[in-house]
Amino acid sequence: MARQIKLIWDFRGPASAKTAEHHEIHLKEFIAIEQLPISITGFEVTNEMHAIAFIVVNDEQMIPMRDALKPHRGELFMP
Incomplete structure (x- = not known):
């Protein structure tokens, strides 16, 4: 199975939960x-x-998705 990467967007402040939910x-x-x-x-x-x-993407999708969506950070995804 291909390695999976979790691309992450961080939201801060009192409205962070609603903003993250909307971003999804x-x-x-x-x-x-x-x-x-x-x-x-x-x-x-x-x-x-x-x-x-x-969003979780396969290793080969990571660079195009990173360039298109501009996440704040990423990490290995462990289900």
């Missing part, structure tokens, strides 16, 4: 428009002042 909607829209074989997206609330939205 845009990630799903991008996947649908581009007809990409990506099924893992999400958002997580770290605390009341920090939340993330993310």
